Amino acid sequence: MPPDSTAATDAHPLTIGEEPRFCPACGLGVEPRLLEPDHRPRLVCPAGHVTWRNPRVVVGTLPIDAGRVLLARRAIEPSLGRWGNPSGFLELGEAVQEGARRETEEETELRVEVGRLVGVYSRPHAGIVTIVYEATIVGGSVEPAAETSEVRAFGPDEIPWDELAFSTVESALRDWVASLPGRGPRFEPELYVEGDPE
Numbered sequence: 385m386p387p388d389s390t391a392a393t394d395a396h397p398l399t400i401g402e403e404p405r406f407c408p409a410c411g412l413g414v415e416p417r418l419l420e421p422d423h424r425p426r427l428v429c430p431a432g433h434v435t436w437r438n439p440r441v442v443v444g445t446l447p448i449d450a451g452r453v454l455l456a457r458r459a460i461e462p463s464l465g466r467w468g469n470p471s472g473f474l475e476l477g478e479a480v481q482e483g484a485r486r487e488t489e490e491e492t493e494l495r496v497e498v499g500r501l502v503g504v505y506s507r508p509h510a511g512i513v514t515i516v517y518e519a520t521i522v523g524g525s526v527e528p529a530a531e532t533s534e535v536r537a538f539g540p541d542e543i544p545w546d547e548l549a550f551s552t553v554e555s556a557l558r559d560w561v562a563s564l565p566g567r568g569p570r571f572e573p574e575l576y577v578e579g580d581p582e
Contacts, residue, residue: 409433439511443483444471445519446560447496452537456491459533463549484517492535495523503559505552516556540564
């Protein structure tokens with residue numbers, strides 16, 4: 385594809401969801417352009433400003449109590465009624481661990497201390513990167529909050545695998561289970577899933 389091409393390719397779509405039509409820097413219209421032969425097409429205005437379309441960052445925890453992980457049943461879309469770990473979008477100016485703690489407290493009424501990194505996962509089709517930490521419960525109460533209808537503890541052999549909200553939740557839980565004593569090595573190919581539940 386020549387450098388002045390304006391078409392996005394199927395292999396490298398410009399965006400997920402609705403594309404911006406105007407430049408946030410100057411307000412002029414944007415169009416896809418290939419800026420360098422080995423790069424993806426970018427949205428560029430006539431003044432040359434690039435409108436970057438980057439993934440959104442989701443942060444969350446796996447709150448652990450006596451060897452059991454607390455999951456929250458979602459009371460909102462997407463994945464209404466499915467189980468997930470407490471998580472949400474990282475805010476500007478917020479440290480990753482701070483955001484994970486805040487989201488956990490907002491969704492479960494638990495007070496947690498953020499611990500080790502469980503893993504970093506992605507949902508490319510949704511433009512999401514998810515960072516998950518293990519967390520120790522230090523206070524609060526196990527109660528649903530505004531975006532959840534139920535909060536429940538599950539042992540490693542009780543996790544409702546067929547009722548999980550997102551592929552990133554499944555991957556994080558599988559990594560957590562695999563890290564437990566006697567559970568075997570991490571990063572086995574079958575631990576990773578693609579796509580989200582229908």
